[in-house]
Amino acid sequence: MAKDRPPPATGGPWILEFASLLVVVNQSVIVFVFFRFTGCINWPRRNLLSAEKYTRFHGFSSSSTSSALHPFLPLFPSPRFLLTLLPAHHLRTRRSPENPPPINRPNSFQWNSIIRDAIDSGRFDSALCLFSSMLAAGVRPDRFTLPLIARAVSALPGSFGLGKAIHSVGIQTGAFSNVYFCNSLLDLYVRCEEISDARNLFDEMPCRDAVSWTTMISGYVQHGEISQSSAAFRRMRMAGAEPSSVTFAVLGKNADGGRQLHCLAIKVGFSSHELVQNSILTAYSKMGLLREAEKLFDSMEKKTVVSWNILISAYSSSEDFLGVLQCFQSMMSELPPSSETLTLIISALSKFGALREGQQIHCHAVKSGQVDMILQTSFMNFYAKFSDLSSSFLLFQSEGMSRNSSITPWIAMMSIYIQNEHFMDAINLFKAFQRLGFDPNADALRCLITLYARLGSLLLGKAVHCRLIRNGFFARSHMETMIKTSILNMYAKCGCIRLARSCFDEMVKRDTVAWSSMIEGYGIHGRGFQALDLFHQMQEEGIEPNSITFLSLLSSCSHSGLVSEAHQIFNLMSEKYEIKPELCHYTCMVDLLARAGELNEAMNVIQNMVVKADGRIWGSLLASCRVHENVEIGNYAARRLFELEDDNAGYYVVLSNMNAGDERWKASERMWSSMTERKLERRAGWSYIEEKGGGLSMFVAGNCLHCKREEIYESLRYLSRNMEEFEGI
Missing domain, CATH: 1.25.40.10 (Tetratricopeptide repeat domain)
Known part of the structure; x- marks a missing residue:
C-alpha cells in the first residue's frame, strides 16, 4: 500500500482543510472528515487511523466499511477532525442512475464515463452519489475522476467547504497538475465569492489556460475589483493567452473602458461576435454612453432579444422614458418580447410613474401567456409603487398562496407591506407562510429582520438572529456578509449600537454595503465623529465608497450638526471619487x-x-x-x-x-x-410598542381606548422628565 501512495507535496508549509472520503456501503451517503493541520502533507505512519478503529468510532459496521476505506486508507491521519455530512439535498437516492452500473467489476474508466454523463445532463447530485458508489465498489479514482467531481461540486450552491476538501484530495492524488481540475476549483471559489482563495489557487496553478484567466477576471469583476480585473487582462495578454469571446463578455460587466474594449475586440477579430457585441453594449450602457450604445446596436447584423433588452435597460438607466417606449415598439415590430423584456419595461414604467402604460403591458402579458413568477412579482411591485396594495395582494393570491408555490411571491409581498408601513400585515403574512409549512430561507429571514428594524422590535429581532445562527446560515460564506449587514442595521435602528458594532467586527469580509451600514448606524445615534473615523478606516483598507456611503456620511453629519465636515464630504464625493x-x-x-x-x-x-x-x-x-x-x-x-x-x-x-x-x-x-x-x-401620530415577552401593540396619539393607556402615558411622562435634563433634546 505504501508504494501506491502518491508522493508527498512539497513547496513549504500548508494550512489546509483536508477531506478523506468514507463511504457507507449500500447507502448513497458520502461522509467527509475535515481536520486542520500544519506542516507538509506527509504524515508519520503512527498517526494513521485504521479502518476498524475509525468504523467503531462512528458506530458503523466494520465489515461493510473496510473495503470502501481501502483505497483511501493512507490518507487518514488521526489528529483532530470534525465529522460533517453533505447537506441532505445532495444525498437523494434514486433507482437510476446513481446505483452502481450493471457491469461486472467496472473499472475507473467506466465509472468516469457514467459520472461524466450525469454532469453533462446537469445532474450534479447524481454525480456525487455515483462517486460514492464508485468508492464503495473499491475502485480507486484516477487522474480524470477528481476533475469531474470538482466540476460537479462547483455547480452546487453553498459548496465552498466541500470544494476545499476536494482541493486537498487533489493535491494528495496528483490531480492538482490537471488544469481542468484547477479551473473547476477556481470557478467554485469565484461562485462562492471567496476571491482571496481563488487568487491563491490561481497563483499556485502549475499551468493556466484562457479559461483560468477568464475565470479569475470574472471573479475580480463580480467582487468589484475593477482595477484588478483590468490588470489581470493585461497579464493574460502578456502571458500569451488568447482572450475568447467569453473573456470579452466578462470584461463587458466592467462599467469602465467600454471604448477600449470595443477597439480591442475589433483588433482581435471578435467585433462581429454576438456575445462580444452584447458585452460591449452592456459596458456602454453602464457607462451612460447612450449614443455609442445606439450606434453599436444599429450596426449589429443580428439583434437578439438580449440585445434589445440591454438597449431598453440603457434608456431606463438614462431616464429616457420616450426612448424606452420607442425601443419597445421597435422591438415588437421585429420579434416578440420575452418575459425578461416585459420585466424590464414594467420596472422602467414604475420608475417613471406611468401607471396607464404599465396596465397596458400587464394586459399584453396576460393575453400572450407570458406571465411567469418573476414577471408576476414585478407587477406586484409595480402596483405597490402607486400605493395600490389591493391589486398587489390579488396578484399574490393568484401566484403565491398555496403549499406548492414558490417562496419568492411571499417574500415580495412581505417587502411591499414593509415598504408601505403595513407592518402588522407583513407579520400576519409571515405567520400564514409558516402555517402552510414553508421553511423560511435566508431572504425571508432577512425580510423579517428588516421588518423588526423598522418597528424597533429588539426582542423579536434577536429571535430571528438566533434562528439564523441555528439554521447555519452564517456558516455559508457567500451569505455571511449579506445577513450580518441586515442584523447590523436592525441592532442600530433598535438602539443597540454596541451589538451593531460587534456584528460588524465579526464579519470575515466587509463589503461597501457593510461599511455604509455601520456609518449610518453611528449617524442615527448622533455619533458623527465616529462615523467619520470609520470612513477614514474604510479608505485605509482600500474599500471604494459609493453614493450610499456618502449619503450615510452626510446623514451622520446632519444628525450631529457637523456643517464644515459635511461640506468636505460633499466636495470629496464629486472631486475625488467622481460620484455625481x-x-x-x-x-x-x-x-x-x-x-x-x-x-x-x-x-x-x-x-x-x-x-x-x-x-x-x-x-x-x-x-x-x-x-x-x-x-x-x-x-x-x-x-x-x-x-x-x-x-x-x-x-x-x-x-x-x-x-x-x-x-x-x-x-x-x-x-x-x-x-x-x-x-x-x-x-394622528402612532407608534408600535414592544411589550414584555416580545408582543407588539399599536398606540395612536389621543387614543383613550387602549387597554394599557395609563402605563403608556406614565412611561411617556417619565421619558419627558428625563429628556428635559439634557440640553438640546
Missing part, C-alpha cells in the same frame, strides 16, 4: 444647513442644484424656518411645496403655526381654511 450628487445627497445638505440655521445657504444649494427639488427638500426647509422663525423663506418654501404636494395636511399645519408664531393671524387662519376646503385631515 443625487437628489438624496442634496436633501441631506439642505437639511443639515437648515437645521444649523444657515437658511440662506440652504436656499443657495437648492437654487444651484442640477436636479429638480422635490417635496422632501422644501418640507425640510419649511420645518427649519419654523424653528428659526424665518417667515419669509418659510412662505417661499411653502409656495414651492404646495405646487408639488397640495394634499399634505402636515405642511399646512406647519405653515399655520409659523405664521401664528409671528402673529400673522389671518395668514394662519387661511391655512386652516384651505385644509377645510380640500377636506384634508392631519393623521
Whole structure:
C-alpha cells in the first residue's frame, strides 16, 4: 500500500482543510472528515487511523466499511477532525442512475464515463452519489475522476467547504497538475465569492489556460475589483493567452473602458461576435454612453432579444422614458418580447410613474401567456409603487398562496407591506407562510429582520438572529456578509449600537454595503465623529465608497450638526471619487444647513442644484424656518411645496403655526381654511410598542381606548422628565 501512495507535496508549509472520503456501503451517503493541520502533507505512519478503529468510532459496521476505506486508507491521519455530512439535498437516492452500473467489476474508466454523463445532463447530485458508489465498489479514482467531481461540486450552491476538501484530495492524488481540475476549483471559489482563495489557487496553478484567466477576471469583476480585473487582462495578454469571446463578455460587466474594449475586440477579430457585441453594449450602457450604445446596436447584423433588452435597460438607466417606449415598439415590430423584456419595461414604467402604460403591458402579458413568477412579482411591485396594495395582494393570491408555490411571491409581498408601513400585515403574512409549512430561507429571514428594524422590535429581532445562527446560515460564506449587514442595521435602528458594532467586527469580509451600514448606524445615534473615523478606516483598507456611503456620511453629519465636515464630504464625493450628487445627497445638505440655521445657504444649494427639488427638500426647509422663525423663506418654501404636494395636511399645519408664531393671524387662519376646503385631515401620530415577552401593540396619539393607556402615558411622562435634563433634546 505504501508504494501506491502518491508522493508527498512539497513547496513549504500548508494550512489546509483536508477531506478523506468514507463511504457507507449500500447507502448513497458520502461522509467527509475535515481536520486542520500544519506542516507538509506527509504524515508519520503512527498517526494513521485504521479502518476498524475509525468504523467503531462512528458506530458503523466494520465489515461493510473496510473495503470502501481501502483505497483511501493512507490518507487518514488521526489528529483532530470534525465529522460533517453533505447537506441532505445532495444525498437523494434514486433507482437510476446513481446505483452502481450493471457491469461486472467496472473499472475507473467506466465509472468516469457514467459520472461524466450525469454532469453533462446537469445532474450534479447524481454525480456525487455515483462517486460514492464508485468508492464503495473499491475502485480507486484516477487522474480524470477528481476533475469531474470538482466540476460537479462547483455547480452546487453553498459548496465552498466541500470544494476545499476536494482541493486537498487533489493535491494528495496528483490531480492538482490537471488544469481542468484547477479551473473547476477556481470557478467554485469565484461562485462562492471567496476571491482571496481563488487568487491563491490561481497563483499556485502549475499551468493556466484562457479559461483560468477568464475565470479569475470574472471573479475580480463580480467582487468589484475593477482595477484588478483590468490588470489581470493585461497579464493574460502578456502571458500569451488568447482572450475568447467569453473573456470579452466578462470584461463587458466592467462599467469602465467600454471604448477600449470595443477597439480591442475589433483588433482581435471578435467585433462581429454576438456575445462580444452584447458585452460591449452592456459596458456602454453602464457607462451612460447612450449614443455609442445606439450606434453599436444599429450596426449589429443580428439583434437578439438580449440585445434589445440591454438597449431598453440603457434608456431606463438614462431616464429616457420616450426612448424606452420607442425601443419597445421597435422591438415588437421585429420579434416578440420575452418575459425578461416585459420585466424590464414594467420596472422602467414604475420608475417613471406611468401607471396607464404599465396596465397596458400587464394586459399584453396576460393575453400572450407570458406571465411567469418573476414577471408576476414585478407587477406586484409595480402596483405597490402607486400605493395600490389591493391589486398587489390579488396578484399574490393568484401566484403565491398555496403549499406548492414558490417562496419568492411571499417574500415580495412581505417587502411591499414593509415598504408601505403595513407592518402588522407583513407579520400576519409571515405567520400564514409558516402555517402552510414553508421553511423560511435566508431572504425571508432577512425580510423579517428588516421588518423588526423598522418597528424597533429588539426582542423579536434577536429571535430571528438566533434562528439564523441555528439554521447555519452564517456558516455559508457567500451569505455571511449579506445577513450580518441586515442584523447590523436592525441592532442600530433598535438602539443597540454596541451589538451593531460587534456584528460588524465579526464579519470575515466587509463589503461597501457593510461599511455604509455601520456609518449610518453611528449617524442615527448622533455619533458623527465616529462615523467619520470609520470612513477614514474604510479608505485605509482600500474599500471604494459609493453614493450610499456618502449619503450615510452626510446623514451622520446632519444628525450631529457637523456643517464644515459635511461640506468636505460633499466636495470629496464629486472631486475625488467622481460620484455625481443625487437628489438624496442634496436633501441631506439642505437639511443639515437648515437645521444649523444657515437658511440662506440652504436656499443657495437648492437654487444651484442640477436636479429638480422635490417635496422632501422644501418640507425640510419649511420645518427649519419654523424653528428659526424665518417667515419669509418659510412662505417661499411653502409656495414651492404646495405646487408639488397640495394634499399634505402636515405642511399646512406647519405653515399655520409659523405664521401664528409671528402673529400673522389671518395668514394662519387661511391655512386652516384651505385644509377645510380640500377636506384634508392631519393623521394622528402612532407608534408600535414592544411589550414584555416580545408582543407588539399599536398606540395612536389621543387614543383613550387602549387597554394599557395609563402605563403608556406614565412611561411617556417619565421619558419627558428625563429628556428635559439634557440640553438640546
